[in-house]
Amino acid sequence: MFNIVIFGAPGSGKGTQSENLIANYGLFHISTGEVLRDHIARGTELGKVAESYISKGNLIPDDLMVSILADILDNTPEAKDGVIFDGFPRTINQAKALKAMLAERNAQVDAVVGLEVEEQELITRLLKRGEESGRSDDNMETIKQRLNVYHSQTQPLHDFYVEEGCYLGIKGMGTVESIFDDIKAAIKEKCGK
Numbered sequence: 001m002f003n004i005v006i007f008g009a010p011g012s013g014k015g016t017q018s019e020n021l022i023a024n025y026g027l028f029h030i031s032t033g034e035v036l037r038d039h040i041a042r043g044t045e046l047g048k049v050a051e052s053y054i055s056k057g058n059l060i061p062d063d064l065m066v067s068i069l070a071d072i073l074d075n076t077p078e079a080k081d082g083v084i085f086d087g088f089p090r091t092i093n094q095a096k097a098l099k100a101m102l103a104e105r106n107a108q109v110d111a112v113v114g115l116e117v118e119e120q121e122l123i124t125r126l127l128k129r130g131e132e133s134g135r136s137d138d139n140m141e142t143i144k145q146r147l148n149v150y151h152s153q154t155q156p157l158h159d160f161y162v163e164e165g166c167y168l169g170i171k172g173m174g175t176v177e178s179i180f181d182d183i184k185a186a187i188k189e190k191c192g193k
């Protein structure tokens with residue numbers, strides 16, 4: 001099992017680069033944001049709860065998020081060879097829960113691809129996507145709160161994964177292709193894949 005966490009601020013390119021990672025490494029992609037947006041679109045009970053947090057730019061509670069993820073891992077045979085975790089973990093508690101969940105499966109986080117992008121570029125990208133595709137949390141007020149939450153709750157994972165020895169810092173600015181070339185080179189150097 002080869003597991004990659006793709007890590008970075010809102011708009012850093014996690015979803016975009018996940019597509020390249022899937023094509024190149026054949027891993028199963030779990031985007032917790034997409035899972036939650038799918039529940040919202042289907043009007044499920046979970047979707048109603050999730051919307052109340054997502055619309056304000058806040059994280060849904062750790063316990064709920066961890067149980068959703070465990071359920072996906074338990075019920076997705078395609079995940080057995082390895083997963084790209086996109087948007088999870090987002091707190092130290094989630095990172096510890098992921099470590100325990102993978103250890104139960106004799107696996108671990110093999111690489112954390114950290115996309116490092118300047119804040120003004122993040123805002124420009126998200127506002128542009130808000131205009132073009134209308135994702136409901138891509139408006140200035142919610143973007144600001146998503147960035148605050150990122151700095152206070154998610155950024156500490158950088159140090160957590162540096163200590164775990166699997167953090168690969170990648171400059172996430174430039175063309176999508178050149179960034180992916182850097183990701184591939186870093187994974188090859190660090191993980192031999």
Ligand code: AP5
Nearest residue numbers: 010011012013014015016032033054058059060087125129
């Ligand atoms: P989530 O869906 O994970 O959103 P996010 O982290 O805010 O990030 P985005 O999906 O907006 O950006 P991205 O990094 O994927 O970049 P992308 O490739 O799309 O989470 C949404 C919400 O769900 C959270 O706020 C929270 O409420 C909840 N949630 C999710 N996971 C949770 C968890 N684990 N715990 C608790 N709550 C959770 O790119 C962005 C744009 O930039 C695109 O338009 C793209 O085309 C463009 N772009 C990409 N790369 C480049 C480039 N190199 N140059 C120019 N443009 C580029």
Ligand code: MG
Nearest residue numbers: 014015031033
């Ligand atoms: Mg995304």
